[in-house]
Structures are given as C-alpha cells and as structure tokens.
Amino acid sequence: MTTRRFAAFSLPLLVLLGSALIRAQSPTPPPPPAAATPAPPSQPSEVTLELSRNQKAKIRLAIPKYAAAGFSGAGSAAGTELETTVRRDLDFSGYFEIQGPEQLAALNVSGDLLRDRDVYRSAGNDVLLAGDLREEQGKVVFEGRLFDLKSGQSILAKRYRGSFATARRIGHTFADEVIRYLTGGAGFALSEIAYVSERGKIKEIWLMDYDGGNPRPLTGHRSTSMSPAWDHAGDGVAYTSFVNGPPGVYFAEVASGKKRPLITSGSLNISPSYAPDGGRIAFSRSVGGNIEIFSSDAGGGNLRRLTQSAAIDTNPAWSPKGGTIAFTSSRAGNPQIYLMDEEGASQRRLTFEGSYNDGASWSPDGSEVAYATRRDGRFQIAVTNIVSQETRVITAGPGENESPTFSPDGRKIAFTSRRSGTKQIYVMDAADGANVRQVTTAGSNDMADWSRPK
Amino acid sequence: MNRKALTCLILAAAMFPLYGCPKKKPQTPVQDLNVDTTTVQPTAPAAPATDVPEPVAPKVDDQIEDRLLSADLQVVNDELRRRGFAPDVYFQYDEATLSDETRDHLSRNADLLKGAPQLVLIIEGHADERGTNEYNLALGERRANAAKDYLASLGVADGRLRTLSYGEERPVCTESEESCWAQNRRAHMVVTGRSNG
Numbered sequence: 001m002t003t004r005r006f007a008a009f010s011l012p013l014l015v016l017l018g019s020a021l022i023r024a025q026s027p028t029p030p031p032p033p034a035a036a037t038p039a040p041p042s043q044p045s046e047v048t049l050e051l052s053r054n055q056k057a058k059i060r061l062a063i064p065k066y067a068a069a070g071f072s073g074a075g076s077a078a079g080t081e082l083e084t085t086v087r088r089d090l091d092f093s094g095y096f097e098i099q100g101p102e103q104l105a106a107l108n109v110s111g112d113l114l115r116d117r118d119v120y121r122s123a124g125n126d127v128l129l130a131g132d133l134r135e136e137q138g139k140v141v142f143e144g145r146l147f148d149l150k151s152g153q154s155i156l157a158k159r160y161r162g163s164f165a166t167a168r169r170i171g172h173t174f175a176d177e178v179i180r181y182l183t184g185g186a187g188f189a190l191s192e193i194a195y196v197s198e199r200g201k202i203k204e205i206w207l208m209d210y211d212g213g214n215p216r217p218l219t220g221h222r223s224t225s226m227s228p229a230w231d232h233a234g235d236g237v238a239y240t241s242f243v244n245g246p247p248g249v250y251f252a253e254v255a256s257g258k259k260r261p262l263i264t265s266g267s268l269n270i271s272p273s274y275a276p277d278g279g280r281i282a283f284s285r286s287v288g289g290n291i292e293i294f295s296s297d298a299g300g301g302n303l304r305r306l307t308q309s310a311a312i313d314t315n316p317a318w319s320p321k322g323g324t325i326a327f328t329s330s331r332a333g334n335p336q337i338y339l340m341d342e343e344g345a346s347q348r349r350l351t352f353e354g355s356y357n358d359g360a361s362w363s364p365d366g367s368e369v370a371y372a373t374r375r376d377g378r379f380q381i382a383v384t385n386i387v388s389q390e391t392r393v394i395t396a397g398p399g400e401n402e403s404p405t406f407s408p409d410g411r412k413i414a415f416t417s418r419r420s421g422t423k424q425i426y427v428m429d430a431a432d433g434a435n436v437r438q439v440t441t442a443g444s445n446d447m448a449d450w451s452r453p454k
Numbered sequence: 455m456n457r458k459a460l461t462c463l464i465l466a467a468a469m470f471p472l473y474g475c476p477k478k479k480p481q482t483p484v485q486d487l488n489v490d491t492t493t494v495q496p497t498a499p500a501a502p503a504t505d506v507p508e509p510v511a512p513k514v515d516d517q518i519e520d521r522l523l524s525a526d527l528q529v530v531n532d533e534l535r536r537r538g539f540a541p542d543v544y545f546q547y548d549e550a551t552l553s554d555e556t557r558d559h560l561s562r563n564a565d566l567l568k569g570a571p572q573l574v575l576i577i578e579g580h581a582d583e584r585g586t587n588e589y590n591l592a593l594g595e596r597r598a599n600a601a602k603d604y605l606a607s608l609g610v611a612d613g614r615l616r617t618l619s620y621g622e623e624r625p626v627c628t629e630s631e632e633s634c635w636a637q638n639r640r641a642h643m644v645v646t647g648r649s650n651g
Contacts, residue, residue, distance in 0.1 A: 203623075224623050226587055240591075246618055247591060267617050268595045271588045284592065289599020289617065291592040314592040328589060334548065335589055356548075358586045372586060402586055447587070 058097040059127060059182055062120045062149075063087060064109070065101040066131030075135035078164035082142055083131060085171025086178075088211060089189040090129075092437060093179055094411065094429065099125060114152060121149045129178065140167055144174045146181065156181045168213055188408045192451045194218070194228035194237045195425055199443040205239050205252065210407070210414075210427070210450065212439030218252050219259065225250075227271050228449050232278030237449075238262060240270040249283050249300065262300035273318045273325075275342070282306070282316035282325050293327050295342070306344030317360045317369070318342075320452070324386075326350070326360035326369050337371055339386065350384060353391060357382070359403055363410045363430070364453055370404035370413055370430070381415050383430065394433030403446060406430060408453040414439070416446045530573065530645050538562050543601060545639040548585070550596035552604055560601060563643065564608035571611070574649050577601050578642040579619040580626075582635035587621055594619035601641040614649055 066083050068076075090096050107123055109116040113130060120128055132143040139161050146156040158177055160170040172189035179187035188210055197206040197217070203224045208215040218237060219225050225241040236253040243250070248264030249272045263269040268286035275281070280295045285303075293307040293316045307313040311331040318325050322342070329338050332349065335358045340347040351357040356374035363369070366386075373382040375393060379400045384391040395401040399419030406413055413430045416423050425440040425448045535541060540559035543552070552560065567573060579598030581590035598617035606612045627634035 226623075240588075242620075242623070268591065268619055270591050284588075286595050286599075286617075286619075289596055289603065291595055312589070312592045312596060315586070315588045330548075335585070356585060358589045 059095055060099070060125045061090065061096045061127050061129055062099045062104060062123070062125035063090075063101070063129045063131075064104050066133050068133040070135040071133070072135060074164055075138075075140055078140045078167035079133040079135075079142075082133065082140065082167040082171040085168050085189075085213075086129075086131070086144070086175050089172060089175030089187070090178060092211070092427075092435070093175070093187060093189075094435065095179060095183050099123065113147060117147065117149045117152055125149055127155075127182065136161070139163055140170070142170055142174070144178070146178060168209065172209065186409055186453060188412070188450075190454075191408050192234075193405075193414060193425070193439075194230060194449045194451070195440070195445055196226045196228065196447040197440075197443045197445050198423075205237060206445075207237075207254065208439070210439075211437075212425075212441075215440070215442070218254065218257070221259075226447055228447060229272045229274060230449055230451050231274050232276055232452065234451050234454070238272035238274065238281060240272070249281070263296055263303075264300075271315050273316050275318045276320055276322045280342075282318050282327075284314040284316065284327075293325070293340075293344070304343070306340065306342075307347070308344075315359055317362055319366045320362050320364050321366040324366075326362065328358045328360065337369060337384070350386060350389065351382075351391070352389075354382070361405045363406045364408060365410055370406065370415075372402040372404070381413065381433070383413075392432075394428065394430070396433075403448060405448045405450045407450055414448040414450055416448065527645055527647070530570070534566055534570075534645065537566055539566050539643075541644065542640045542642050544636060545597055545641075547582070547635070547639065548593065550593060550600045552600055556601075557604065560604050561608060564605050564610050567605065567610045567614070568608075571614075572648045573645045574614050574647045575605075575610075575616070576644055576646045577605075577615060577617050578624075578644075579617065579621075580624060580638055580640050580642060581622045582638040583622045583625065583630065584635065585622075587623070591619050591621035591623075594621045597639075597641045601643070616646075 068079055071079055087098065087100060091098055104123070107119050109119050113128065117128065126149060128147040128149055130145045130147065134141050141159070141161045143157065143159045145154055147153065148155050156177065158174055160173065162170055175189040176187035179185065191210045192207055193210055194205060194207050196203050202222050203226055204217050204221065205219040205225050205228045206215055206217050221241055221243040223241060223243040225239055225243065227240040228237045229239065230237055235255065236251055238249055238251050240247050241250050244264065246267050247270050249262045249269045250259055251262050252259045262272070262281065263283060266286055268291070270284050272281050272283045278298055280297055282293060282295045284291050285294045290310065291312045291314050292305055293313050295304050295306060296302060306325070309329060309331045311329055312335070313327060313329045315328040316325050317327070324339055324341060326337055326339055328335050334355050336349055337351040337357050337360045338347055338349050350369070351371070354373040354375055357371050360369040360371045368383050368385050370381060370383045372379050373393065378398060379402050380393050380395045381401050381404045382391055382393045399417040401415055401417045403416040404413045411430055412427050414425055414427045417426055420438070423444045423446045424438055425445045426436050426438050428434065428436045540563055543556040543559050567575065577598045579594030579596065581593045595617065598619055602615045602617050605615060622638070625638045627637045
C-alpha cells in the first residue's frame with residue numbers, strides 16, 4: 001500500500017520532471033548535442049505504435065547499473081533485490097530486448113545521460129532505463145526514469161520509498177509502470193499465484209509472487225487441501241480440503257488468514273470457481289455418487305444444479321466475462337471439456353482431440369481455454385479457441401504437464417510439470433509455450449491459479 | 455484423542471500388515487482410516503507393523519467403552535476377512551464399473567454384512583495418479599458408490615454404508631508403474647462402527 005501511495009504521489013512529478021530531469025542529473029548540463037532535434041510530443045507513443053503494428057518487434061531497452069548512495073549492509077541487499085526484480089520482470093514480460101550492465105560495459109559512456117545517449121543508441125537501444133537508489137532513514141528510496149534516446153526526453157519518472165522488505169514490491173510496481181507506459185498494456189509483475197504445496201505428505205494452499213518470490217502458506221490445516229481459486233476481487237481463495245473428513249469447499253481470506261467452510265454438506269464438494277462478479281461459485285458435488293456441477297451464492301447457500309448427466313461432470317471454470325462455464329464431462333466415454341451457460345443450458349462439447357482433456361482455465365479475455373490433454377500417453381497443455389475451436393498444444397515431451405492458468409494479461413500460462421522429477425510450477429508464453437521459467441523449487445507444487453486482472 | 459481416532463489407530467495397526475502394498479508401506483494408514491474426525495493429523499506416525507496391540511481387557515473407568523469398541527472393531531474386521539470379506543475391490547483405468555470378479559467379492563461381503571446387521575461400513579474410493587487430481591476425486595467417488603450401490607442392491611441397508619473419495623491423494627503404492635497403479639484403483643471397505651438402530 002505504501003508503494004501505491006507513492007506511485008500515485010509521483011504522478012505530478014512526471015510532469016514536473018519532464019525534460020528538466022536530464023539536466024538535473026548532471027552537475028554541469030551541457031547544451032543538447034547539435035544533432036538533437038526537439039522531440040515531437042508524440043515521440044513516446046511512436047514506440048508504442050511500432051510495437052502494436054508488429055507484436056514480434058521488441059523495444060530495445062538499455063538498463064545501466066543503478067546509481068546507489070547511502071547504503072548500509074541490509075539496505076544494499078534490498079537495493080540489489082529491487083534492481084534485479086525490475087530487470088527480471090521486464091525481461092520476462094517479453095516486450096523488451098534488454099542490454100544490462102554486462103552488455104553495456106564495453107560502451108564508452110561518461111555518466112552524463114545527455115552526452116551518452118548517442119552511445120546507447122549506436123549500440124542499438126531505443127529507450128534507456130536509469131535507476132537511482134539511496135537509503136534514507138532506514139528506508140530504500142528508488143527513482144526510476146525512462147529516456148527516449150532518440151529525442152533525449154525523459155518520458156517517465158517515478159519515485160518510491162519503502163522499508164527494505166518492500167524492495168521486491170517496489171521493483172514489481174515500477175516494472176508494471178514501465179510496461180504500461182511503453183506498451184499501453186497492463187503488466188502482471190504485481191500479480192500473485194495461489195497454488196498447492198506438498199511438504200511431508202501434507203498439502204496446503206500457498207501464495208507467491210508471480211515469479212516465485214515471497215512464497216507463504218495461506219492454510220495450516222495439516223491435511224490435504226487443493227484446487228485454490230481466487231475470488232473475483234483477489235481478497236481470498238476458495239479451495240477444496242479434507243480437513244474435516246469428506247472433501248469440502250472452504251474459503252481463506254488473504255489479509256486476515258481467516259478460514260471458513262463454504263460448501264461441506266454431503267460426501268463430496270470440490271473444485272470451486274468464482275463468477276466474475278463474485279456473486280456465485282461453481283463447484284462439483286456428489287449426488288448419490290454421481291458428480292454434477294452446481295452453483296451456490298458467495299456464502300455457499302442457494303444451491304443450483306447445472307448438469308444432469310449420468311457421467312462425471314466436474315472441474316467447472318467460470319468465464320472471466322461471465323455467461324459461460326467450462327467444465328469436464330465423461331458423458332462421451334472419456335473426460336472432455338464442455339461449455340454451458342451459467343444456468344446449465346446450451347451444454348456443448350468443446351474438445352475432440354485426445355482421449356483425456358480436463359482442467360479448463362480461461363484466458364482473461366474469454367476467447368480461449370487452456371487445459372491438460374493426453375497425447376500419446378503423456379499429458380500436455382493445450383489451448384482451444386472457444387469460437388473457432390482451433391487448438392494448439394504448447395508443451396511437448398515427458399513431464400506430465402497439467403493444471404494451466406493464464407496470467408492477468410493473457411500472454412503467459414503457469415502450469416505444473418514433473419519434468420524435473422518432482423511436480424513444480426513453470427511459466428511459459430501462452431502463444432507457443434516458449435520462454436519457460438521454473439518458479440517453484442521447494443517441496444512439490446501444483447494447481448496454480450493466477451490472480452485476476454486488477 | 456477421541457474415541458474414533460483411537461479406533462482408527464488400532465484398526466490401522468491391525469490391518470496394514472496384511473493389506474498394505476507389498477512393495478512399499480502405505481504412507482498414511484492412520485489418516486487413511488480416519489474418515490470422521492480431524493483430530494488425527496497426517497503427521498501422526500504410521501503404526502508400526504510389528505506393534506499390533508493385543509485387545510485390552512476392559513478397565514472399570516470411563517475408558518471402558520472406548521477400548522472395548524476399539525478392540526471389537528479390530529476383531530470384527532479380522533474376523534470378517536477370515537470369513538472371506540474382501541476389504542479391497544479393484545477397477546480398470548478411468549472406470550468405475552464392477553467386474554464379475556468384483557461382484558463375486560462384493561456378494562460375499564454383502565452376505566457377511568447381512569449376517570452382522572449392526573456393523574457400519576465406510577467405503578473409500580481411490581484412483582491411480584494418472585489424470586488430474588480433481589477428476590480423480592470424482593472417479594474415486596464413483597468407485598466408492600459403485601461398490602456401495604451393489605452392496606445395497608444385495609440387501610445391505612443403505613444407511614449402514616458411507617462413502618469417502620480420496621481420489622489419488624492416498625495411494626497404497628507410489629511407484630509410477632501399472633502394477634502399482636492397479637493396486638491404487640480400488641474401493642476400500644472397513645467396518646468403522648456399529649449402528650444405533
């Protein structure tokens with residue numbers, strides 16, 4: 001919250017700093033190089049425009065080592081963490097081709113940005129990210145700025161202050177600002193992933209930053225808890241737990257850690273999924289041994305039955321725009337993904353390839369679902385467009401890839417794989433499965449649910 | 455520790471030497487049978503196979519009923535098995551249908567249960583590790599209920615039979631191979647108490 005306040009506070013700064021910032025940087029401001037023409041006001045948006053014309057074109061970003069001052073031991077570590085976090089976030093976003101301190105080392109720069117910008121440009125950079133870190137009164141203070149190297153203009157300037165413990169969060173916040181400014185899209189550096197961590201035969205619900213940082217348990221039932229599902233506002237997580245015997249649906253509030261049972265009557269209630277307005281929850285429930293999809297209100301009352309088949313109907317996923325629920329049914333002989341409306345009408349089959357398709361997860365724009373598909377005896381992640389039904393399989397090889405979930409911007413998918421031996425959570429590009437990054441390491445980790453767009 | 459938890463512990467100690475996975479010891483036998491209470495934590499030590507407690511002679515205090523009940527259930531489950539009760543019946547991959555062999559086993563189970571109408575049975579449904587955890591919970595529920603429905607169809611009162619699906623969460627065997635998976639695709643039946651009626 002602290003960082004948010006400072007982010008908001010710094011907005012007027014952007015106006016104030018403007019191009020004057022460059023001059024403030026150097027003790028003796030030299031006149032602009034003769035070749036420099038005054039930048040048209042539209043300069044930054046040209047960068048954006050170029051990107052939107054060709055999604056493959058990356059913004060070439062130079063990030064020299066941040067200036068740092070006044071640091072003690074702990075503060076220095078926080079500063080390094082902040083710097084690393086910004087770099088990793090921007091790198092992983094896929095929008096940038098970054099030259100960091102190691103690539104820039106060979107350049108003959110003076111430390112004066114105005115004088116150096118042609119040097120950075122000639123090395124192939126469009127934009128420069130300059131960071132200034134200092135420790136003040138036991139807090140880390142960070143100023144991050146973007147310079148358009150063509151015009152020499154400062155195009156974004158943000159200042160943050162927080163305890164050493166907020167270093168990662170400050171880094172994530174600034175990274176999202178940079179992405180928003182340069183691409184026009186919302187980043188996901190501040191997003192979180194709810195997941196299941198198994199340690200010593202106990203499965204608890206955990207939360208972590210999207211990149212695997214800051215992992216922390218949300219439940220302490222010392223039982224088997226699974227299938228976490230963020231609520232619409234990101235305030236809490238519904239999940240399945242055996243904590244009171246039969247599997248039931250429970251809710252944990254993130255801020256307070258308070259838990260409460262939601263749907264626990266009968267022998268089995270599992271796999272919750274929230275409607276986008278948070279008003280209702282879809283889940284599966286045993287009716288005399290047959291598993292059907294139901295919905296309840298947010299408190300677990302007012303149950304409505306949505307499916308009526310003699311086969312297994314389970315694992316509902318409410319579409320992010322509302323109106324549709326994806327689910328798994330074995331009514332055609334093996335598990336396949338189906339769609340229906342929120343009241344259970346218009347049930348239709350979505351997947352036809354593969355003998356086992358389960359665990360649907362919607363893209364944030366509601367155009368696609370990702371799921372686990374069995375191909376040649378191995379589980380892979382597939383994505384199907386719900387209109388065209390066009391399907392792409394985006395993982396390959398061994399490892400039992402399961403449990404996909406989209407990033408809030410829809411450009412990434414987190415999933416579970418056993419490719420390293422134990423079950424761990426990885427993140428990859430939603431388009432083609434490229435740029436795989438492992439985000440968990442401790443214990444065995446599964447069933448990621450990425451927080452929704454804010 | 456409450457009565458049921460204690461029952462489970464002793465029951466588990468008695469059962470698993472005979473019915474554990476032949477390759478590996480079951481991981482959480484106590485939890486496996488703890489179907490009705492939260493007081494037994496998954497970290498409770500597995501009952502050692504060599505440490506089967508003898509039935510304890512009743513003492514004249516509040517513990518009498520607990521210990522007597524515990525001892526009785528152990529004896530009952532032992533005795534049922536001696537008479538041919540099958541505590542586990544097995545299923546094909548992604549199936550909850552009963553084979554002829556399974557029906558034979560359940561038929562024998564039903565006869566024995568009808569001969570002891572006071573006994574209450576829990577039927578656990580289990581799945582192998584393949585497929586998603588959520589789907590396997592559903593599959594386990596169907597397996598447990600397939601066994602339950604068949605027992606009921608043979609005249610065992612419905613009210614004596616309770617189901618609990620563990621999906622793939624409580625395997626008796628943890629190797630990733632078919633011989634092991636086959637042991638995990640099962641409905642597991644244990645007498646857990648006596649009906650009041």
